[in-house]
Amino acid sequence: MFRSLLDKRKQVESEEIETSDEDQPAVEVADVTPDEAIEPVVEVERRKPGRPRGRRSNPDYTQISAYIPLDLLLDIQEELSKEKRRLRKRSAMTVSELAENLLQDWLKQRKNESAKP
Secondary structure (H helix, E strand, O other): OHHHHHHHHHHHHHHHHHHHHHHOOOOOOOOOOOOOOOOOOOOOOOOOOOOOOOOOOOOOOOOOOOOOOHHHHHHHHHHHHHHHHHHOOOOOOOHHHHHHHHHHHHHHHHHHHHHOO
């Protein structure tokens, strides 16, 4: 019983192979060495005008983590908010910018101290 089903299946498959060869035209493959092959032109994507690139997607920046007391963070945010209101700005200095400025000042101070004899 199973042998007859298997034979029928093989016969159908062989007929499908024969008909599929006739349907498709022969494809010629050119002998091209890798040196002669034409490389595709890659177009550089130009950024559309709009928002500037953020720090998260800027390769010049990296993200770090620091543990600070919650009260300190809240006090810092409050002072930055007061500064924003005082200067009447839409955007104030962020905690990230404040940390960057403080770290740059610290580094300058260290370099100046090490440069002194």
